[in-house]
Amino acid sequence: MKMNGARILLECLKREGVDTIFGYPGGTVINLYDELFSFKEIRHILPRHEQAGVHAADGYARATGKVGVAIATSGPGATNTITGIATAYMDSIPMVIVTGQVPTALIGNDAFQEADIIGITRPCTKHNFLVKDVKDLPTIMKKAFYIARTGRPGPVLVDLPKDVQMAQAEFHYPETVEIRGYKPNLEGHPKQVEKAVTMITQAKRPVLYVGGGVILGNAAAELTAFAKRLAIPVTTTLMGLGAFPENDTLSLGLLGMHGTYYANMAVSNCDVLIAIGARFDDRVTGKIASFAPHAKIVHVDVDPTSIKKNVRVDLPIVGDVRDVLAKMLKAAELVCPDAKVCQDAIAPWTAEIEGWKAKHPMSYKQSTTTIKPQYVIQRLRALSDPDAIVATDVGQHQMWTAQFFGFTTPRTLLSSGGLGTMGYGLPAAMGAQAAFPERQVMVVCGDGGFQMNLQELATIVQNRLNVKICILNNNFLGMVRQWQELFFDKRYSSTCMELPIDFIKLAEAFGATGLQATKVDEVDEVIKKGFATNGPVLMEFKVAREEKVLPMVPAGASLTEMVLAS
Numbered sequence: 001m002k003m004n005g006a007r008i009l010l011e012c013l014k015r016e017g018v019d020t021i022f023g024y025p026g027g028t029v030i031n032l033y034d035e036l037f038s039f040k041e042i043r044h045i046l047p048r049h050e051q052a053g054v055h056a057a058d059g060y061a062r063a064t065g066k067v068g069v070a071i072a073t074s075g076p077g078a079t080n081t082i083t084g085i086a087t088a089y090m091d092s093i094p095m096v097i098v099t100g101q102v103p104t105a106l107i108g109n110d111a112f113q114e115a116d117i118i119g120i121t122r123p124c125t126k127h128n129f130l131v132k133d134v135k136d137l138p139t140i141m142k143k144a145f146y147i148a149r150t151g152r153p154g155p156v157l158v159d160l161p162k163d164v165q166m167a168q169a170e171f172h173y174p175e176t177v178e179i180r181g182y183k184p185n186l187e188g189h190p191k192q193v194e195k196a197v198t199m200i201t202q203a204k205r206p207v208l209y210v211g212g213g214v215i216l217g218n219a220a221a222e223l224t225a226f227a228k229r230l231a232i233p234v235t236t237t238l239m240g241l242g243a244f245p246e247n248d249t250l251s252l253g254l255l256g257m258h259g260t261y262y263a264n265m266a267v268s269n270c271d272v273l274i275a276i277g278a279r280f281d282d283r284v285t286g287k288i289a290s291f292a293p294h295a296k297i298v299h300v301d302v303d304p305t306s307i308k309k310n311v312r313v314d315l316p317i318v319g320d321v322r323d324v325l326a327k328m329l330k331a332a333e334l335v336c337p338d339a340k341v342c343q344d345a346i347a348p349w350t351a352e353i354e355g356w357k358a359k360h361p362m363s364y365k366q367s368t369t370t371i372k373p374q375y376v377i378q379r380l381r382a383l384s385d386p387d388a389i390v391a392t393d394v395g396q397h398q399m400w401t402a403q404f405f406g407f408t409t410p411r412t413l414l415s416s417g418g419l420g421t422m423g424y425g426l427p428a429a430m431g432a433q434a435a436f437p438e439r440q441v442m443v444v445c446g447d448g449g450f451q452m453n454l455q456e457l458a459t460i461v462q463n464r465l466n467v468k469i470c471i472l473n474n475n476f477l478g479m480v481r482q483w484q485e486l487f488f489d490k491r492y493s494s495t496c497m498e499l500p501i502d503f504i505k506l507a508e509a510f511g512a513t514g515l516q517a518t519k520v521d522e523v524d525e526v527i528k529k530g531f532a533t534n535g536p537v538l539m540e541f542k543v544a545r546e547e548k549v550l551p552m553v554p555a556g557a558s559l560t561e562m563v564l565a566s
Helices: 005-015 025-037 050-064 082-090 117-124 134-149 162-166 192-200 212-216 220-230 261-268 321-335 337-346 347-359 373-383 394-404 427-434 456-460 478-487 503-510 519-532
Strands: 002-004 022-023 044-047 068-072 097-101 127-130 157-159 168-170 206-210 235-238 251-254 274-276 296-301 315-318 388-394 440-447 468-473 513-518 537-542
Touching: 005 025, 005 134, 005 162, 022 134, 025 068, 025 097, 025 157, 025 162, 044 117, 044 427, 050 097, 050 261, 050 427, 050 456, 068 117, 082 097, 082 117, 082 157, 097 134, 097 261, 117 127, 117 157, 117 235, 127 134, 127 162, 134 168, 157 162, 157 478, 168 537, 192 315, 192 321, 206 220, 206 261, 212 220, 212 321, 220 321, 220 440, 235 261, 235 315, 251 394, 261 347, 274 321, 296 321, 296 427, 337 347, 373 394, 373 440, 373 468, 388 394, 388 427, 394 440, 394 468, 394 478, 427 440, 427 456, 456 503, 468 503, 468 519, 503 513, 503 537, 513 519, 519 537
Parallel strands: 022 044, 022 068, 068 097, 097 157, 127 157, 206 235, 206 274, 235 251, 274 296, 296 315, 388 440, 440 468, 468 537, 513 537
Antiparallel strands: 002 168
């Protein structure tokens, strides 16, 4: 059947199982939106800013494991997507972004609302395409989704000129595609797996260091089974939270700059470190020269370029983490048929870790008058559903959530890790709630980050998304203020949010419910009422203004050089 390019694009999305897209119309995508008007198989959500639309598609992808889809027009519409694309790229989130472009005959002429989005996004996409012929569109879309979801996932951009959307062609969607030079290796080498398991079972002080790749690879069950089989302590990155249940005795919680004392001490004293789907980010390693100084390192990752990129590796395994972990579990059962023997062999090590946990547990000084932000996070966990999805913005509240919420299930934390994007949390929660309308979805943010994309309150209300917004308001850009306090003699340069904003009235102006807690004994009441109220709710908590995120490893220091809570 012949159809125009705009209709072909929508049919391609349908074939890929897309049920929700986030997009903003404009002149170069007006033909696409005209087709979308009568195309009922896909739900379209209109954000109030293109950046937020991409973040929403990102949140949708993280929560579901599917490819998120966003649409923007050319020029400023396309350039507004860049922060969202870079956020997804740094965290390996599968997305396809479709941008409109001026007609092919005008490309390069500085036409109205023309921008070289292919050139601009080349450093922050896994791949991008400029469609020059409508006949190529189905194959390009098939390739875009294949690239986005396979290997190390990531965002792919498709730039679609206006005349290509209008041109007619026969629609044939390919079942498969072959891309020369792109052949992800998904199966871990059996001999390397065997060597790794031998090394691990002979270790006296092993630690599993788990990153977001375990969640992206849907390998949480295999990881948990392997860790429990050999009783190996598990620490995670921010992106890896939820891959291993934090209420398990083997959990060490977060690693790195704001990680737990016992996680940092365990990694600094282990003799074998097994990195699974992690990339040895500088926020995790601290001073590279002193990172895991006594350890042999096993590194499992689907992306060969991540291995040996930042640290030396003694045993690399390239492959899909789920496949590799399943093989490692089978090998462990052969090498150590009596699991208790292997568990007993490292009992002194786990006992030493328990001593570190007792010496410096995650804690803070409670107050009977001032609301401590850590307390709010703990009460949110206690009063929320077990499978609640939590999106965060970036800053102190993000680290308090990572430290005190206690994630037990994968895909329940949505947070910008690599890029550290303020303004991410609200639209990401919007995307997750669109994917799971019946599940409890909340966003934890600071007053600074919330104001970056607060316009999306309109999107949430208009689309009846039941998002609960929790603002930890200290009237500061808190994380920068903390650094100014610790390292710049309390010179609070441009970090005080001096204008007092009435967030309750703001919520009501958008048609949402607004609640506020200014005292400790009001926290539970506000949370319970917020969760029980139907529809979007903004809950503001006036928290201690100069509370710090601790522990903290100063920039350039070793993991053992932590500033601890007093």
